[in-house]
């Protein structure tokens with residue numbers, strides 16, 4: 001699974017950061033979009049991602065900087081004569097929002113749009129081998145975080161064990177590797193477990209919407225491979241974070257440590273934090289440092305617009 005950040009600014013776009021959207025590319029090439037701020041379509045094109053591959057759109061909450069790109073995206077899917085269904089999942093109210101925009105703009109859709117409204121914790125229909133669940137977070141409006149867990153993978157095939165059992169090299173190897181028992185010429189049945197290591201976990205991504213308190217997803221996020229959470233403010237602005245229902249660097253770092261996340265990507269930066277040094281302002285690099293201090297066991301990275309991150313499997317080392 002790969003995550004691509006299409007927008008990483010909070011509230012309003014800047015010259016270098018658009019408002020929030022992320023896209024997860026699943027192993028079969030299907031796309032799951034998380035939030036859809038204004039101008040997300042432009043960012044999709046710049047990232048080389050095709051809206052025709054989007055199967056699900058998850059909305060964390062109904063604030064405009066996470067939502068206002070949605071009507072345009074749905075309308076353009078119709079212009080492109082989409083026929084495949086889209087599932088839209090978001091807090092209660094999303095059905096009314098979409099129906100109202102489509103009605104007032106007299107827009108009909110060329111494809112089935114299935115809307116799922118969330119009002120509490122919920123296990124959702126799985127998508128292309130990925131289990132999906134939604135968990136409520138504390139924000140100024142109803143807001144959710146999502147957990148995506150890949151199916152377990154078959155264990156590694158061990159050619160030495162196969163040779164010891166006199167299994168001829170060829171298609172039987174593939175059958176065992178994909179989890180099927182085989183029968184040899186002499187009638188012996190070989191089970192996959194005799195020649196394969198134990199199966200291995202898939203990856204877990206935990207993607208949070210805006211929040212000042214993510215305890216509602218803490219249990220589901222334990223030991224996740226990737227956590228994505230906002231850092232709208234630096235550590236000194238806790239009052240502001242509480243006032244607006246957002247997180248500081250320290251709040252997000254502490255949560256990553258609490259759930260033992262392997263990698264944390266921070267995003268949703270206030271425009272007061274600049275990208276480069278030398279202009280006297282506070283930088284995103286400062287936010288990374290502050291966050292990392294609160295979660296020494298977690299790798300902390302900062303998102304940029306159009307940046308992609310391939311989530312490593314547990315047995316793979318983290319790249320430097």
Ligand SMILES: [Zn+2]
Nearest residue numbers: 061063139210
């Ligand atoms: Zn918000």
